[in-house]
Amino acid sequence: MEQLTQRRTMAAPLWLQLLLCIVAVACVLQARAQPDSKGFITIDCGLSEEMGYVDNATKLSYAPDAGFIDADTGTNHIISPEYVIPALAKVWYSLRSFPTGVRNCYTLRSLMPGLKYMIRGRFKYGNYDGLDRLPVFDLHIGTNYWHTVNITDSKDAVFVEAIVVVPEDFMQVCLVDTGGGTPFISGLDLRPLKRTLYPQVTPAQGLVLFARLNFGPTNETFYVRYPDDPHDRIWRPWGDKVMWTEISMASGVQNIANEDLFEAPTAVLKTAIKPRNASGNLEFTWYPVPTPKDPSPGYIAILHFAELEVLPNNTVRQLNITVNSKPLYLYTSDIAPDRIYDIALYNSGAFIRHSNYTISINATANWTLPPIINAAEIFSLIPTTNLGTDSLDVSAIMAIKAKYQVKKNWMGDPCVPKTMAWDRLTCSYPPGSPPRITSVNLSSSGLNGDISPSFANLKTVQYLDLSNNNLTGSIPDALSQLPSRTFLDVSGNQLNGSIPSGLLKRIRDDSLDLRYGNNPNLCTNGNSCQLPAKRNNKLAIYIAVPTVLAVIVSVILLLICLLKRKKQGSMNNSITPRNETMTTNAPGNNVCTDSSLQRLENRRFTYKELEKITNNFQRVLGRGGFGYVYDGFLEDGNQVAVKLRSHSSHQGVKEFLAEAQILTRIHHKNLVSMIGYCKDGEYMALVYEYMSEGTLQEHIDVGSKCNTSRLSWTERLRIALESAQGLEYLHKGCNPPLIHRDVKATNILLNARLEARIADFGLSRAFDDSNDTHVSTDTLVGTPGYVDPEYQAMMQPTTKSDVYSFGVVLLELVTGKAAILREPVPMSIIQWVRERLAQGNIEDVVDSEMLGDYDVNSVWKVADIALNCTSQMSTHRPTMTDVVMQLQECIELEKAHGGGDIASHRFYSGSSSENPNLRYDAYTTNQSTNAIQNNTTFEMEHNLKRVPTMATGPSAR
Numbered sequence: 001m002e003q004l005t006q007r008r009t010m011a012a013p014l015w016l017q018l019l020l021c022i023v024a025v026a027c028v029l030q031a032r033a034q035p036d037s038k039g040f041i042t043i044d045c046g047l048s049e050e051m052g053y054v055d056n057a058t059k060l061s062y063a064p065d066a067g068f069i070d071a072d073t074g075t076n077h078i079i080s081p082e083y084v085i086p087a088l089a090k091v092w093y094s095l096r097s098f099p100t101g102v103r104n105c106y107t108l109r110s111l112m113p114g115l116k117y118m119i120r121g122r123f124k125y126g127n128y129d130g131l132d133r134l135p136v137f138d139l140h141i142g143t144n145y146w147h148t149v150n151i152t153d154s155k156d157a158v159f160v161e162a163i164v165v166v167p168e169d170f171m172q173v174c175l176v177d178t179g180g181g182t183p184f185i186s187g188l189d190l191r192p193l194k195r196t197l198y199p200q201v202t203p204a205q206g207l208v209l210f211a212r213l214n215f216g217p218t219n220e221t222f223y224v225r226y227p228d229d230p231h232d233r234i235w236r237p238w239g240d241k242v243m244w245t246e247i248s249m250a251s252g253v254q255n256i257a258n259e260d261l262f263e264a265p266t267a268v269l270k271t272a273i274k275p276r277n278a279s280g281n282l283e284f285t286w287y288p289v290p291t292p293k294d295p296s297p298g299y300i301a302i303l304h305f306a307e308l309e310v311l312p313n314n315t316v317r318q319l320n321i322t323v324n325s326k327p328l329y330l331y332t333s334d335i336a337p338d339r340i341y342d343i344a345l346y347n348s349g350a351f352i353r354h355s356n357y358t359i360s361i362n363a364t365a366n367w368t369l370p371p372i373i374n375a376a377e378i379f380s381l382i383p384t385t386n387l388g389t390d391s392l393d394v395s396a397i398m399a400i401k402a403k404y405q406v407k408k409n410w411m412g413d414p415c416v417p418k419t420m421a422w423d424r425l426t427c428s429y430p431p432g433s434p435p436r437i438t439s440v441n442l443s444s445s446g447l448n449g450d451i452s453p454s455f456a457n458l459k460t461v462q463y464l465d466l467s468n469n470n471l472t473g474s475i476p477d478a479l480s481q482l483p484s485r486t487f488l489d490v491s492g493n494q495l496n497g498s499i500p501s502g503l504l505k506r507i508r509d510d511s512l513d514l515r516y517g518n519n520p521n522l523c524t525n526g527n528s529c530q531l532p533a534k535r536n537n538k539l540a541i542y543i544a545v546p547t548v549l550a551v552i553v554s555v556i557l558l559l560i561c562l563l564k565r566k567k568q569g570s571m572n573n574s575i576t577p578r579n580e581t582m583t584t585n586a587p588g589n590n591v592c593t594d595s596s597l598q599r600l601e602n603r604r605f606t607y608k609e610l611e612k613i614t615n616n617f618q619r620v621l622g623r624g625g626f627g628y629v630y631d632g633f634l635e636d637g638n639q640v641a642v643k644l645r646s647h648s649s650h651q652g653v654k655e656f657l658a659e660a661q662i663l664t665r666i667h668h669k670n671l672v673s674m675i676g677y678c679k680d681g682e683y684m685a686l687v688y689e690y691m692s693e694g695t696l697q698e699h700i701d702v703g704s705k706c707n708t709s710r711l712s713w714t715e716r717l718r719i720a721l722e723s724a725q726g727l728e729y730l731h732k733g734c735n736p737p738l739i740h741r742d743v744k745a746t747n748i749l750l751n752a753r754l755e756a757r758i759a760d761f762g763l764s765r766a767f768d769d770s771n772d773t774h775v776s777t778d779t780l781v782g783t784p785g786y787v788d789p790e791y792q793a794m795m796q797p798t799t800k801s802d803v804y805s806f807g808v809v810l811l812e813l814v815t816g817k818a819a820i821l822r823e824p825v826p827m828s829i830i831q832w833v834r835e836r837l838a839q840g841n842i843e844d845v846v847d848s849e850m851l852g853d854y855d856v857n858s859v860w861k862v863a864d865i866a867l868n869c870t871s872q873m874s875t876h877r878p879t880m881t882d883v884v885m886q887l888q889e890c891i892e893l894e895k896a897h898g899g900g901d902i903a904s905h906r907f908y909s910g911s912s913s914e915n916p917n918l919r920y921d922a923y924t925t926n927q928s929t930n931a932i933q934n935n936t937t938f939e940m941e942h943n944l945k946r947v948p949t950m951a952t953g954p955s956a957r
């Protein structure tokens with residue numbers, strides 16, 4: 001007993017510390033583990049420093065890897081000093097090794113689903129462990145085999161690269177121990193590619209780099225990469241003074257805009273080779289490297305040709321290209337290089353499998369000029385067809401893993417490959433569709449905290465064993481959403497409270513088998529609900545002191561939060577309710593945090609007064625379901641808007657009262673404020689502050705009003721954030737939360753300073769989440785194009801229904817289009833944007849009225865938020881609090897880029913550098929990144945040696 005109480009004394013402060021820690025760490029890591037402004041992620045693995053650094057040669061920022069991998073995974077090392085040479089870039093010094101676990105994974109987040117990405121791992125063994133044992137291990141991209149890393153020399157610096165379509169908004173890169181030694185990794189790079197590039201890459205097939213050669217330079221250290229290649233491919237110099245002559249041109253070779261499928265950079269194209277013997281040809285041979293999955297892999301070759309010489313009169317250079325004596329191209333194998341443009345020849349399907357491949361470039365018989373070649377890329381193919389576990393199951397089990405800090409072997413995909421499926425899970429593998437999780441056994445796993453509602457999101461689980469842990473709190477009602485005939489065991493924990501009615505019903509229905517024994521504080525029929533009250537003994541005090549501390553800290557935190565909220569609120573738009581007019585029809589008893597310090601009297605107008613204010617209802621500002629809204633001036637000259645209920649209105653007294661009731665209770669700078677109301681006989685009206693710039697709709701929809709100036713991206717972002725803050729207040733600042741139910745661009749009003757306020761609360765409903773997660777109503781309300789499909793199906797609005805509608809508003813802000821597109825066929829804006837973004841092109845969807853004046857990344861991010869908000873399933877949507885946070889990040893992003901920095905456009909425009917010579921000089925003075933000199937072989941993954949006529953790798957003849 002003494003020991004137990006001692007432990008408890010420690011428990012609370014430790015718990016608090018931990019919580020604060022987790023919150024802090026999560027925020028820091030979140031901030032770091034993001035693509036940079038170009039969409040690049042560049043990681044220095046095993047870096048012990050907390051901060052990243054900027055590489056001198058490329059100016060790329062390297063991040064430490066901690067934010068991309070589970071805590072306590074792997075160990076950090078540095079290579080042995082004898083392998084450190086001055087020219088070696090910093091990224092090669094440190095590495096992370098994985099002595100435990102079969103599979104260890106990095107997770108790269110915030111990606112655009114459906115987009116092509118280039119992923120590159122770096123590996124330099126450098127005898128970091130002093131064992132001089134060269135490891136062999138596998139790499140996987142998600143659930144698909146990528147490559148076998150086979151280190152054959154301690155000093156080798158190996159790159160492994162692939163180009164793949166990423167199906168989800170994240171990508172996992174896994175190192176798999178195949179018994180050949182401890183896997184390790186030195187660096188990891190991710191680069192987004194435009195959808196038009198590398199047409200051989202599809203959702204079903206990726207390319208793995210075999211060689212990327214820049215013909216011409218005889219200087220071995222002359223590597224071309226970012227910024228000379230905007231896509232940061234690394235081009236290896238490839239020359240041979242004996243066999244070949246280098247030819248070059250200062251500048252001038254270009255890509256054909258929008259047609260070039262490979263965008264080889266000018267820095268690479270401006271050099272080429274031709275045979276020294278004028279009647280000779282150019283030939284390359286390579287030998288396939290078998291993989292465990294594919295004993296004779298197929299290859300794709302992409303060859304670049306551009307004329308660099310001034311040709312004598314009446315001569316033409318014409319080339320004939322063959323692979324193993326067959327034409328490279330199906331239809332023609334003869335080309336004449338162009339003087340200005342790069343011509344890329346490639347095979348779109350893999351070569352027929354051979355024991356070796358020889359590419360031969362000959363001058364055609366009619367012409368005497370020797371052949372040339374500027375650059376080449378050779379890839380092997382990998383299938384990317386392995387289906388990962390159902391994404392809903394993945395997000396649920398990931399949340400569970402994070403909450404309970406489950407270690408075990410919980411890395412990578414939960415069910416795939418079968419041999420590495422997570423311990424304690426059972427999966428089903430239905431043919432042709434993603435695997436599903438069918439059982440989770442976490443008994444005796446030391447789980448702490450309450451039961452995660454995420455368990456209920458495992459929609460095919462049949463067996464859920466949480467017995468014999470230290471689970472506390474009550475059993476969440478969400479578990480009543482578990483699928484039919486589930487076995488659920490929560491016995492042997494510290495659960496309290498009673499069993500929720502939903503679960504009891506399921507038990508009575510015999511559709512759930514619940515075991516809950518051995519929970520001393522759980523109220524069940526056999527156990528009275530008297531908690532062991534005030535026992536005035538040592539134990540109680542030991543428990544009480546930390547609890548009180550915890551409560552005090554919580555109260556302080558809460559106060560800080562409230563104060564912050566108050567600061568956000570405006571100082572003078574508040575009113576005090578006059579309860580006599582507010583009948584009980586309206587959703588009552590809502591308590592919202594008052595965001596203003598000062599309370600104003602809520603004025604009651606007579607109809608006569610309204611006539612005077614509006615000059616006999618002369619000027620109509622707008623019209624809603626409720627009736628007309630009129631322009632007016634108070635006696636003090638303040639302009640107001642008067643919403644008068646029309647007698648023929650289909651929105652009745654009830655909605656009028658609802659809105660009046662709500663507006664007297666809620667006060668926030670981003671909600672339209674009510675100055676007064678009128679209930680004079682049959683006349684009913686609400687008097688609001690005047691919003692001179694009208695509705696958001698008028699500012700973004702081309703058709704609606706011609707003379708309004710279009711909003712800039714910065715203005716749109718601010719309007720988005722402010723509206724989100726208004727909604728967040730309804731959801732979070734009010735208890736029970738208020739659901740607006742009709743969020744749309746016409747219900748967001750703008751004042752003279754373009755500050756946004758949410759308006760029209762006639763349809764709002766209070767929503768009591770204390771024992772029910774939704775409000776049941778009998779009629780569907782809302783506006784077509786904005787209505788949450790789940791609400792439509794279930795007739796139960798939730799706060800997530802507002803999130804959905806808000807997502808539609810965000811899409812309108814990005815695209816300048818209406819919620820439902822009419823042309824060419826009626827289509828929801830969500831579908832329209834999803835289709836285009838899946839192709840990876842944001843510029844297709846952005847409102848052209850913004851004239852390109854925006855930071856591409858902040859637009860991507862907003863589009864991403866919007867698509868998350870409009871997820872079909874409400875559980876996949878963020879809360880308004882998340883949305884506010886993310887929009888704030890976007891504003892930071894936009895600020896950081898001065899509202900449209902040219903540099904950030906460069907990647908997406910895909911153009912090569914304009915003045916290569918200038919940059920070249922600056923660049924070549926510090927070639928540290930890739931320069932490996934003298935005794936160090938700079939090696940790619942396949943023993944591709946520089947010297948001609950090696951056993952493997954392209955060789956010159």
Ligand SMILES: *[C@@H]1O[C@H](CO)[C@@H](O)[C@H](O)[C@H]1NC(C)=O
Nearest residue numbers: 053054055056057089090928
């Ligand atoms: C970058 O250059 C500066 C000054 O030239 C030098 O002090 C620094 O160590 C270099 N950093 C790296 C990572 O090479």
Ligand SMILES: *[C@@H]1O[C@H](CO)[C@@H](O)[C@H](O)[C@H]1NC(C)=O
Nearest residue numbers: 136137148150151152180943
């Ligand atoms: C690794 O490479 C070496 C040398 O090329 C070769 O002998 C060995 O079989 C390779 N190991 C594996 C597992 O591929």
Ligand SMILES: *[C@@H]1O[C@H](CO)[C@@H](O)[C@H](O)[C@H]1NC(C)=O
Nearest residue numbers: 309310311312313314315316
């Ligand atoms: C080539 O042709 C151009 C004009 O077409 C002419 O000016 C030039 O002298 C010719 N050069 C030779 C070497 O014939």
Ligand SMILES: *[C@@H]1O[C@H](CO)[C@@H](O)[C@H](O)[C@H]1NC(C)=O
Nearest residue numbers: 219220221222223924925927
């Ligand atoms: C190779 O290029 C680097 C810079 O790119 C330069 O420092 C070095 O002197 C060159 N070496 C030779 C042999 O030209």
